[in-house]
Amino acid sequence: MVGKGAMSNSIEELANTDFLFVAGSNTTEAHPVIALRMKRAVRNGATLVVVDPRKIELTRWANRHLQIRLGTDIPLYNAMARVMIEEELYDRDYVENRTEGFQQFARHVEMYTPEYASDICGISPEDIVRTAREFGAAAPKASICYTVGVTEHSCGSHNVQALANLGMMAGLFGRPNAGVNPLRGQNNVQGASDAGAIPTDLPGYQKIESPGVREKFERAWGAKLPKRRGITKITAMDQMLRGKVRAVYVMGENTVVSDPHANHAKKALEAADFLVVQDIFMTDTARLADVVLPAASFAESEGTFANSERRVQRVRPAVPPPGEAQPDVDILLQLFRRMGKPQNSRTAEDAWDEMRRLSPIHAGITYKRLDQEGGLQWPCPNEEHPGSMYLHGDDMESGMPGFFAPVDHIPPAEQPDEQYPLALTTGRRRSTYHTGTQTGRAAGFDLLVPHEFLEINPADASELSIRNGEKVRVTSRRGEVEVHANVTEKSPRGTVFMSFAFPDSTLTNALTSDAYDFITETPEFKACAVRVERIPNIQHAANGKTPSAD
Numbered sequence: 001m002v003g004k005g006a007m008s009n010s011i012e013e014l015a016n017t018d019f020l021f022v023a024g025s026n027t028t029e030a031h032p033v034i035a036l037r038m039k040r041a042v043r044n045g046a047t048l049v050v051v052d053p054r055k056i057e058l059t060r061w062a063n064r065h066l067q068i069r070l071g072t073d074i075p076l077y078n079a080m081a082r083v084m085i086e087e088e089l090y091d092r093d094y095v096e097n098r099t100e101g102f103q104q105f106a107r108h109v110e111m112y113t114p115e116y117a118s119d120i121c122g123i124s125p126e127d128i129v130r131t132a133r134e135f136g137a138a139a140p141k142a143s144i145c146y147t148v149g150v151t152e153h154s155c156g157s158h159n160v161q162a163l164a165n166l167g168m169m170a171g172l173f174g175r176p177n178a179g180v181n182p183l184r185g186q187n188n189v190q191g192a193s194d195a196g197a198i199p200t201d202l203p204g205y206q207k208i209e210s211p212g213v214r215e216k217f218e219r220a221w222g223a224k225l226p227k228r229r230g231i232t233k234i235t236a237m238d239q240m241l242r243g244k245v246r247a248v249y250v251m252g253e254n255t256v257v258s259d260p261h262a263n264h265a266k267k268a269l270e271a272a273d274f275l276v277v278q279d280i281f282m283t284d285t286a287r288l289a290d291v292v293l294p295a296a297s298f299a300e301s302e303g304t305f306a307n308s309e310r311r312v313q314r315v316r317p318a319v320p321p322p323g324e325a326q327p328d329v330d331i332l333l334q335l336f337r338r339m340g341k342p343q344n345s346r347t348a349e350d351a352w353d354e355m356r357r358l359s360p361i362h363a364g365i366t367y368k369r370l371d372q373e374g375g376l377q378w379p380c381p382n383e384e385h386p387g388s389m390y391l392h393g394d395d396m397e398s399g400m401p402g403f404f405a406p407v408d409h410i411p412p413a414e415q416p417d418e419q420y421p422l423a424l425t426t427g428r429r430r431s432t433y434h435t436g437t438q439t440g441r442a443a444g445f446d447l448l449v450p451h452e453f454l455e456i457n458p459a460d461a462s463e464l465s466i467r468n469g470e471k472v473r474v475t476s477r478r479g480e481v482e483v484h485a486n487v488t489e490k491s492p493r494g495t496v497f498m499s500f501a502f503p504d505s506t507l508t509n510a511l512t513s514d515a516y517d518f519i520t521e522t523p524e525f526k527a528c529a530v531r532v533e534r535i536p537n538i539q540h541a542a543n544g545k546t547p548s549a550d
């Protein structure tokens with residue numbers, strides 16, 4: 001809608017905003033440093049509104065917790081937009097000068113009265129109106145932050161569009177201490193997509209299908225490039241099963257544990273003729289591989305990471321890699337050589353300089369400057385440019401007016417029913433990291449969270465005669481797992497929660513669904529239907545040291 005998928009603003013700016021709207025982000029657990037800026041904003045007098053079906057820790061700092069039903073964000077945001085239009089709380093000048101499609105959008109949200117939205121999302125009409133008024137009054141000194149509680153739904157793109165609609169009406173793009181801010185996940189996930197590790201783009205978000213782009217890279221690389229965009233991982237997995245994708249190279253991902261519907265993911269990788277896995281540990285995915293390439297970790301490698309706020313920073317080896325492990329870039333350069341395409345680059349810095357030559361947003365970011373200045377935010381088009389705190393200054397990054405996207409509520413693909421009466425949502429806890437390959441090796445983490453646990457509301461637990469700490473069976477249409485129950489008010493009625501860090505005892509993704517967002521093909525990790533049962537005839541609570549979620 002505005003031409004860039006990155007935080008529009010910066011982490012530091014969050015502390016100086018007047019209104020923080022945090023949706024689908026368990027920030028204190030998954031982005032603790034960013035959460036510190038949010039807490040500072042609250043101390044400075046900002047209003048904090050948290051949209052989350054679960055009573056996450058951040059709600060303690062919030063002025064209001066909008067505890068929506070799972071997967072019902074769009075009606076809430078559309079209704080807020082409606083209130084802001086009706087009460088003229090939007091930025092008329094901004095909408096006229098910088099956006100397109102507002103009239104159509106305004107007509108679209110007309111049916112989303114607070115009462116209608118309330119019926120779907122469960123938030124009272126009064127709270128919807130109150131939140132819209134506070135947001136409208138604070139704007140443009142207001143900031144929207146969201147994470148994967150919003151995106152990992154089959155309507156994920158539409159969820160984001162609904163939030164961006166609010167951001168555009170309120171004039172939040174291109175203003176300081178404002179913006180619409182996706183908090184990125186892994187340390188270098190932003191850097192990976194900046195470098196072109198996405199199916200549609202070459203480095204620096206240059207579209208492979210745009211005129212001139214492919215030719216530029218073909219000249220620089222002395223190679224023919226495909227004319228069309230690539231496929232996403234969802235499609236790739238599917239094509240492996242059909243025998244159309246036959247060679248697979250997995251780098252830094254424990255796919256058989258982190259992909260949805262684990263059984264399907266495993267079958268797909270097994271169906272490939274040739275599987276290479278490059279990882280720092282012997283993971284469940286690496287065990288399936290024909291070739292395992294042992295990589296060095298971040299603390300053993302030279303290079304750069306780009307963090308959530310588009311800031312490129314240096315990493316440096318603190319210790320040498322163990323055994324045969326080598327930095328990822330060295331492995332790749334050797335592969336090029338052995339496959340008959342030796343590269344001019346010899347070092348991580350050479351590779352980065354090539355990126356600077358080919359990607360205009362990175363052109364001004366040199367290693368020398370990174371060493372002197374500590375970190376630079378793209379776009380940074382030349383060596384005199386200070387880097388960009390926020391995007392969309394005078395114009396949207398797309399070079400076009402921002403466009404409003406009228407979107408409607410679409411419920412999660414799989415709804416609870418008689419057979420599978422509860423909704424399972426999955427995500428993170430502070431003391432574990434994803435599939436546990438890294439945090440599962442440290443005794444300290446083991447003390448904090450020794451095993452997986454299922455968070456379940458006391459009313460649901462009592463209906464199922466489940467006591468805190470006892471082992472239960474969780475079954476979905478695709479699989480079943482056993483797990484300790486954690487009876488807690490953190491989970492709302494009807495919704496249970498698990499992380500996915502203990503695959504040896506509880507493979508959470510054996511349960512999750514095949515549904516995905518049609519635009520981005522992001523899996524619906526955040527909602528599937530399950531049944532929870534006591535496990536009869538076993539000794540309960542013998543080692544029931546189920547920790548509390550706090």
Ligand SMILES: Nc1nc2c(c(=O)[nH]1)N[C@H]1C(S)=C(S)[C@@H](COP(=O)(O)OP(=O)(O)OC[C@H]3O[C@@H](n4cnc5c(=O)[nH]c(N)nc54)[C@H](O)[C@@H]3O)O[C@H]1N2
Pocket residue numbers: 023024025026027029030031051052053054056068069070071072073147148149150153184185186425426427428429430431432433434526
């Ligand atoms: N400690 C730790 N930190 C991490 C990670 C980790 O594994 N461990 N992983 C990193 C990565 S890659 C990522 S992507 C981020 C993810 O960071 P987050 O997105 O903050 O983490 P999640 O726990 O996946 O989900 C966020 C929240 O979304 C809520 N949610 C679920 N469904 C809905 C819904 O329909 N609407 C709304 N509004 N909210 C919903 C959940 O209740 C949950 O509180 O964390 C990063 N940080």
Ligand SMILES: Nc1nc2c(c(=O)[nH]1)N[C@H]1C(S)=C(S)[C@@H](COP(=O)(O)OP(=O)(O)OC[C@H]3O[C@@H](n4cnc5c(=O)[nH]c(N)nc54)[C@H](O)[C@@H]3O)O[C@H]1N2
Pocket residue numbers: 148152185186251252253254255258259260278279280281283295296297298328426427428433434435436437438499500508509512525
């Ligand atoms: N049920 C459920 N499933 C989910 C999610 C969810 O919320 N619920 N979230 C999804 C999301 S947002 C994400 S990002 C994924 C994460 O899924 P994964 O990325 O598969 O999870 P990790 O355990 O972080 O795996 C990363 C791997 O990279 C390796 N590694 C670490 N550093 C390096 C390095 O420098 N070089 C190389 N070559 N390897 C390295 C680690 O050892 C590890 O095996 O999970 C997704 N799956």
Ligand SMILES: [Mo]
Pocket residue numbers: 148185186
């Ligand atoms: Mo992520």
